[in-house]
Amino acid sequence: MTPQHKSWLQLAPLTLVLLLFVAVPLVFVVIVSFFRSDGFDTIPAFSLENYTALLSSSLTLSLYLKMIKYALMTWAVSLVVGFFVAYFLVFHVRNRSVAIGLFLLCTVPFWTSNVIRMISWMPVLAEQGVINSALLALGLIDTPLRILLFSDFSVVLAYVHLFTIFMIVPIFNSMSRIDRKLFEAARDAGAGRFKTLMLVVLPLTNSGVVLGSIFVVTLVMGDFYVVKVMSGGGSASVVSAMYDNVSTLLFPPAAASAVILLLILTVLIVVLTRFVDVRQELVQRS
Amino acid sequence: MSTLTSTPTVGDAPARPCTFYVLALFFAAYVLFLYGPMLCMYVLSFQGEHGALSFPMRGVSLHWFHQLWEGRSADIGGAVTRSIPLALAVMAITVVVSVAAGLGFRRRVRGSSALFYAVIVSLTAPGYILGIGTGLMFSLFGWQTRWYTSALGSHLSWTLPFGVLITFAVFGRFDAAYEEAARDLGASPSQTLRLVVLPILAPGIIAIALFGFTLSYDEFARTLQTSGPNNTVPIEIWSMTQNVTSPTIYALGTVTTAISFLCIGAAIIAVAVIQRHRRAPARSR
Numbered sequence: 001m002t003p004q005h006k007s008w009l010q011l012a013p014l015t016l017v018l019l020l021f022v023a024v025p026l027v028f029v030v031i032v033s034f035f036r037s038d039g040f041d042t043i044p045a046f047s048l049e050n051y052t053a054l055l056s057s058s059l060t061l062s063l064y065l066k067m068i069k070y071a072l073m074t075w076a077v078s079l080v081v082g083f084f085v086a087y088f089l090v091f092h093v094r095n096r097s098v099a100i101g102l103f104l105l106c107t108v109p110f111w112t113s114n115v116i117r118m119i120s121w122m123p124v125l126a127e128q129g130v131i132n133s134a135l136l137a138l139g140l141i142d143t144p145l146r147i148l149l150f151s152d153f154s155v156v157l158a159y160v161h162l163f164t165i166f167m168i169v170p171i172f173n174s175m176s177r178i179d180r181k182l183f184e185a186a187r188d189a190g191a192g193r194f195k196t197l198m199l200v201v202l203p204l205t206n207s208g209v210v211l212g213s214i215f216v217v218t219l220v221m222g223d224f225y226v227v228k229v230m231s232g233g234g235s236a237s238v239v240s241a242m243y244d245n246v247s248t249l250l251f252p253p254a255a256a257s258a259v260i261l262l263l264i265l266t267v268l269i270v271v272l273t274r275f276v277d278v279r280q281e282l283v284q285r286s
Numbered sequence: 287m288s289t290l291t292s293t294p295t296v297g298d299a300p301a302r303p304c305t306f307y308v309l310a311l312f313f314a315a316y317v318l319f320l321y322g323p324m325l326c327m328y329v330l331s332f333q334g335e336h337g338a339l340s341f342p343m344r345g346v347s348l349h350w351f352h353q354l355w356e357g358r359s360a361d362i363g364g365a366v367t368r369s370i371p372l373a374l375a376v377m378a379i380t381v382v383v384s385v386a387a388g389l390g391f392r393r394r395v396r397g398s399s400a401l402f403y404a405v406i407v408s409l410t411a412p413g414y415i416l417g418i419g420t421g422l423m424f425s426l427f428g429w430q431t432r433w434y435t436s437a438l439g440s441h442l443s444w445t446l447p448f449g450v451l452i453t454f455a456v457f458g459r460f461d462a463a464y465e466e467a468a469r470d471l472g473a474s475p476s477q478t479l480r481l482v483v484l485p486i487l488a489p490g491i492i493a494i495a496l497f498g499f500t501l502s503y504d505e506f507a508r509t510l511q512t513s514g515p516n517n518t519v520p521i522e523i524w525s526m527t528q529n530v531t532s533p534t535i536y537a538l539g540t541v542t543t544a545i546s547f548l549c550i551g552a553a554i555i556a557v558a559v560i561q562r563h564r565r566a567p568a569r570s571r
Binding site for chain 1: 302303305306309310312313316317319320321322323324326327330338339340341358379382383384386387389390391392393395396397398401404405406407408411412413414415416418419420422423426439440442443446450469496497499500504506507519520523524527535536538539542543546547549550554
């Protein structure tokens with residue numbers, strides 16, 4: 001057996017699983033997007049009516065605008081938070097074990113249920129919740145703030161809570177790889193700490209930022225349950241509209257909407273990965 | 287390479303710069319933001335019998351855990367007996383398939399780039415859409431969706447990308463010379479794998495197992511359309527968010543998070559033991 005054959009053999013199980021549970025299902029989504037539905041049944045056909053209905057509806061545009069707004073807000077906040085958390089862990093914590101411990105502290109919630117973590121905001125943000133009670137007790141407000149829960153604020157807050165870890169890890173990775181000798185060089189060349197940050201750290205962290213941005217933006221764009229629960233039903237997203245379709249067994253319109261969203265996500269990822277060789281970024285080690 | 291301890295900060299000042307304190311405060315605030323709401327929920331799950339969904343606590347009781355156990359709002363017992371075996375199966379398959387793929391990806395063979403992009407698609411495609419696709423595939427093939435077939439497969443589409451990415455990080459540091467040396471010393475391929483490759487990769491394998499178990503145990507979006515007639519724990523949680531308005535849901539949150547914490551703790555301890563084991567002979571050298 002040649003080494004090449006051995007590699008193929010080792011990659012075969014992964015290929016099989018991805019074919020069966022990613023590629024073929026996506027093909028079925030595309031096929032069903034051309035089917036018709038009469039309210040009860042899905043009827044095999046080749047019809048563009050799902051697409052024409054979607055593209056001519058003003059609801060579609062407003063769903064996408066809402067989704068883009070959530071994605072941008074979440075991206076901006078998680079980028080700032082992720083950058084400074086990673087910066088602190090990599091450059092300010094001197095003891096390596098402490099750094100790893102603090103890093104794990106940030107990661108542990110990721111290994112617990114997202115739905116539960118989202119629900120845990122309810123007692124904090126509710127009208128009689130922790131924040132309102134505290135503000136009332138301090139005399140800062142007279143009536144409970146209602147915008148804390150079931151609003152755009154609570155949706156973005158939950159996104160940031162759930163997804164910032166996807167920004168921290170890639171940025172942490174890039175920063176850990178920066179050669180510390182570069183800082184000496186920058187200092188010798190007369191750069192202050194701020195200049196070193198802007199001219200050395202930021203450019204070398206770029207690829208981590210791009211990778212983290214891809215994760216956060218795609219996660220927000222693919223979400224349906226955060227927007228459903230945290231907006232109290234007041235807002236919808238592209239995927240939550242799909243969810244509503246599917247709960248009334250309207251599979252073809254949901255499939256068409258899925259195809260359009262997947263196309264947009266693909267374009268977005270292709271554009272963003274122009275700036276970074278993802279595979280190289282993940283393999284390369286200092 | 288200089289280590290973190292020998293070159294302290296960007297500024298190399300012996301004293302900590304003021305930005306250290308600002309960022310330390312920022313970090314502490316982030317950790318509070320991360321854990322604060324969860325802690326509130328754990329506390330509230332011990333709410334007294336007449337207590338509500340928010341503070342104040344009206345006594346302390348196990349009433350809501352009892353309610354949960356009685357199964358008045360959901361079949362939690364049944365869901366747990368499905369979710370845990372499912373997570374264990376997903377974990378085992380994820381470890382084997384990811385490690386094999388990690389070994390295979392070391393050589394840039396034809397097709398490996400395409401496969402890598404398939405991994406990225408699997409990671410970034412909205413889980414709910416993949417779930418719909420898998421559900422449609424099963425229904426059009428005339429198969430019944432089950433938690434141990436369709437849901438198992440769609441969970442793998444979520445855990446395998448993480449498994450593969452971890453092998454990338456771990457195998458990047460894994461020198462193929464070890465394998466050659468084992469071969470030169472007369473080890474068979476299976477001996478090389480068992481006695482050389484796997485022990486070196488052990489911490490990475492534990493990490494993959496941790497991701498495999500926890501991501502499957504908590505997987506929700508991909509499971510909705512694929513779990514079939516019997517629900518897993520996250521689906522039960524979801525249906526409770528839609529219709530339960532008592533602290534029972536917090537009790538469920540506390541229980542399910544405790545299960546996750548047990549796994550995380552076990553994994554961290556296992557890695558720590560391996561690392562200590564390794565460091566011990568190195569010190570005497």
